[in-house]
Each structure stands twice: as C-alpha cells, then as structure tokens.
Amino acid sequence: MLTILQLYWSFCKIGFTSFGGLSMIPLISSEMLSHGWMSASEVSDIVALAEMTPGPLGLNCATFAGIRVTGLLGALAANFGILTPTFTICAVAALFFERFKQSDILKGIMIGVRPVCIGLIWAVILNLGVSNYFADWTPQWGSMLVAVVGAYLLIRRKWSVPAVIVLAAVLGILVC
Amino acid sequence: MKNLKKAFSLYWYFFRIGWFTFGGGWSIVAQMQKDYVEARHEIEGQELLDIVSVGRSLPGTMIGNVAYLFGYHMAGVLGGILSVLGIITPPLIILSVLTVFYNNVKDNVLIAKALVGVRAVVAPVILSAVLKLHKGAFPQKLCFVLCGVSCLLSLFFHISCVLLVVLGILSGLLMNHHQKGGKTPC
Numbered sequence: 001m002l003t004i005l006q007l008y009w010s011f012c013k014i015g016f017t018s019f020g021g022l023s024m025i026p027l028i029s030s031e032m033l034s035h036g037w038m039s040a041s042e043v044s045d046i047v048a049l050a051e052m053t054p055g056p057l058g059l060n061c062a063t064f065a066g067i068r069v070t071g072l073l074g075a076l077a078a079n080f081g082i083l084t085p086t087f088t089i090c091a092v093a094a095l096f097f098e099r100f101k102q103s104d105i106l107k108g109i110m111i112g113v114r115p116v117c118i119g120l121i122w123a124v125i126l127n128l129g130v131s132n133y134f135a136d137w138t139p140q141w142g143s144m145l146v147a148v149v150g151a152y153l154l155i156r157r158k159w160s161v162p163a164v165i166v167l168a169a170v171l172g173i174l175v176c
Numbered sequence: 177m178k179n180l181k182k183a184f185s186l187y188w189y190f191f192r193i194g195w196f197t198f199g200g201g202w203s204i205v206a207q208m209q210k211d212y213v214e215a216r217h218e219i220e221g222q223e224l225l226d227i228v229s230v231g232r233s234l235p236g237t238m239i240g241n242v243a244y245l246f247g248y249h250m251a252g253v254l255g256g257i258l259s260v261l262g263i264i265t266p267p268l269i270i271l272s273v274l275t276v277f278y279n280n281v282k283d284n285v286l287i288a289k290a291l292v293g294v295r296a297v298v299a300p301v302i303l304s305a306v307l308k309l310h311k312g313a314f315p316q317k318l319c320f321v322l323c324g325v326s327c328l329l330s331l332f333f334h335i336s337c338v339l340l341v342v343l344g345i346l347s348g349l350l351m352n353h354h355q356k357g358g359k360t361p362c
Contacts (some may be wrong), residue, residue: 015236019338044277050296052291053274054197055267056237063271064347075272079264085236086244086260094248094256099231109224111214112348116303116340117229119326124202126331128299143296151300154206161301162196165294172293173286 003070004077006035011062011081024058028065037069058082142176182251190243190262197267199298203241204263206305208246213308219249225309233341239263276291322347 008032025047032038032070038046050060062082066075068164102136133144147169153167186250193207213221216240227249240260247259275283281287316322322344329335 017235019211019235019238019336020234024281042338045282048282049274049278050269052287053267053270054195055264055271056197056201056239059264059267060238060271063268064275067272067275072272075268083240083264085259086240087257090234090236090241090244091248091253091256093230093234094245097226097245098249105349108352109345109348109354110229111315111351112346113229113233113317113341113344114222114225114313115323116344117225117232118306118309118313119323120232120330120340121202121309122323122327122335123330124199124332125299125302125306126327128199128295128302129238132295132299135194140296143292143350146296147292147300150297151303154300154304155307158210160210161203162193162296164301165196165198165203167288168293168297170277170293171289172291172296173289176292176296 001156004074006075006083007066007069008077010035011065012084013081014058015082017083018058024061028058028061031116032065037065042068064073142172145175146171179255183255186247186251186255189259189264190247191265194263194266195270196235197239197263198294199302200244201301202236202238202305203298205242206253206301209305209308216279219246220312222312223249227315228309229341229344233338236362316351318347318351 014024014027014031018027027067028046029043032043033067035038046061046064047057049064050057059079059082061079063075066072066078086087097106133147149171150164150168152165154161159167189211193204196207198205205224209221211222212219213224224246227245228242231245232238240263243259243263244256246256248256250259309346314323326340326343329340330337
C-alpha cells in the first residue's frame with residue numbers, strides 16, 4: 001500500500017513540474033533511481049518503449065514503472081498521479097475559460113496566444129522532420145516516401161488518422 | 177441526462193482514437209480536427225486551437241489536458257473526466273501487455289520497421305491539422321510575426337513553451353489595447 005502511495009506521489013510531482021514530452025525524462029529518472037524502483041538502464045528502456053508505443057510519454061512511463069514496481073494497481077496509481085494536474089489545475093482553468101470566453105480581455109489574449117501555439121506546432125513538425133527523415137544528416141528515403149504518401153492521403157483523400165497510421169506501419173515494414 | 181449520454185459517447189470516442197496517440201498526442205488533435213471541426217461541425221477550428229493552446233500551456237500531459245478541456249466544453253465536468261479516462265485506457269492496456277513481453281518486443285525487427293513507418297507519418301499528420309487550424313488565427317499582420325518568432329525561439333533556442341505563451345498573452349493584450357485606442361493595428 002505504501003509503495004502505491006509513493007508511486008502516486010512521485011508521478012504527481014512529475015506531472016506538476018513538467019510540460020509534456022521529453023521534459024519529463026530527467027524527473028522520471030531521478031524519481032525512479034532515488035526509490036530504487038529501477039536501474040538506469042531500465043529507465044532508458046522505459047523511454048524507448050514509451051516512445052515507440054502509442055500514448056503520451058508520461059503516461060506510458062507511469063504504466064511501465066507502476067507495473068514493474070507493484071503490478072496493475074501501481075500502474076493505475078502512477079497514471080492518476082501524472083493526471084493530477086489535469087484534474088486540478090486544468091479543471092479550474094476549464095471553468096474559468098468557459099466562463100470568460102466572451103470577455104474582451106480573454107478574446108484579446110487569445111489573439112496573441114493562437115499564433116504562438118501554431119508557431120509551436122510548426123516547431124514540433126520541423127523537429128520531427130529532422131529526426132525522422134535524416135539520420136546523422138543522411139536522408140532516409142523510405143521514411144520520406146511514407147511521409148509523402150501519408151500527406152497525400154490525409155490532405156487530398158481525407159483519410160482518417162488511424163487509417164493512415166496503420167498503412168504507415170505496413171509501408172514501414174515494406175520500404176524502411 | 178443529455179450530458180450524461182454525451183459524456184459516455186466522449187469516453188467511447190476517445191477510447192477508439194486513443195490507440196493511435198503518436199507524436200506526443202498531436203495525432204489526436206489532428207483526428208479531433210477532422211471529426212469534430214470538419215465532419216460534424218460541433219466546434220469551430222478556432223475553439224479547438226484555443227483548447228490546444230490552453231492545454232499545452234498547463235502542467236501535465238498535453239493530451240490529458242486537451243481531452244479534459246474538450247470534454248468539459250462538450251459535456252461539463254463528467255465529460256472532461258470521461259474524455260481523459262477514454263484517452264488513457266488504450267495506452268494503459270498496450271503498455272501493460274508490452275511491459276510483460278518487453279524483451280520479445282524490444283529486438284523484433286518487424287516491429288522496429290513498422291514503427292519507423294509510423295514515426296515517418298506523424299509529421300504529415302500534424303501538418304494536416306495545423307494547415308486547417310491556420311484559418312482565422314491571424315486576424316492581424318503582427319500575428320504572423322508572433323507565430324514565426326515563437327517557432328524559431330522554440331526550435332533554435334529551446335525557449336520553454338510556457339514563456340512563449342506568456343509572450344503571446346502579453347502581445348494579445350497589447351494588440352487589444354492598441355485597437356481600443358482607435359489606432360488601426362498594422
């Protein structure tokens with residue numbers, strides 16, 4: 001029981017102090033090592049596994065760590081730990097956002113925030129592009145081909161995202 | 177009662193697309209854009225972008241926050257909670273199984289190749305969403321500058337997204353102020 005609470009608390013801290021993605025890794029690593037829940041090589045295993053499977057990195061790490069330490073209950077506790085900011089800070093933000101959406105000030109703020117958010121999404125795309133289509137600056141033609149086919153199907157043929165992802169997995173086996 | 181039904185349908189929706197959460201959750205945003213903005217017209221592209229902006233700037237996992245904000249918008253608190261639970265169920269199942277079979281999966285060549293393919297398609301998936309979200313997000317010329325600057329700052333100087341959002345908030349307030357002062361902005 002104590003371990004489950006500790007797992008919850010560790011991932012709760014990780015959730016509150018991180019803003020998504022890879023920024024969680026150092027924290028996860030120090031939490032896991034300090035409790036003796038995992039070795040350093042297991043931590044890099046989690047990151048690899050969490051990166052390659054569907055699901056956000058933080059939640060995947062929580063599940064992996066939870067199961068390794070105490071089983072399914074631990075995984076649930078760790079998942080709820082990492083979601084605590086969502087159910088607290090974000091829940092309050094949702095309340096305020098819905099209430100003040102029509103106010104001039106919030107409307108003004110969003111006029112500045114929307115372009116920033118789009119800029120950040122472009123940064124994600126460019127970052128992914130560099131790491132997925134070039135390995136040490138060698139072009140990965142197979143991956144580029146998959147990307148072109150995917151873009152065509154999504155934008156021109158209006159395929160759904162899951163369908164394109166499944167096709168990309170098949171194409172990956174064939175051409176990558 | 178109507179909200180209750182809607183909340184459960186949100187759980188089911190996010191449960192179905194949760195199996196395809198790649199690229200830190202951006203693939204989910206892309207699918208939400210296709211389903212709710214384009215097909216069902218239940219939410220405006222701008223509203224979705226607002227939800228993503230807010231969810232991205234709060235602590236925690238982005239997609240959890242986005243699912244909560246979206247669910248809350250559609251069906252209140254229960255809608256928010258069930259959307260989050262819906263989106264986390266598939267990864268929870270997949271990871272639980274994979275953790276057990278980790279050693280078999282880790283070195284499997286076919287799985288590795290399939291994942292190279294999936295990773296290759298994540299950028300176009302996000303691209304397809306962002307192209308749609310552009311609409312209406314740049315009412316003033318200054319917005320393009322803001323977009324370009326934050327993209328570059330994030331890419332080359334690794335400025336945290338929280339700081340950039342604060343920059344957006346301040347610029348938004350300034351632009352608003354200017355407009356009120358009777359000057360035509362840009």
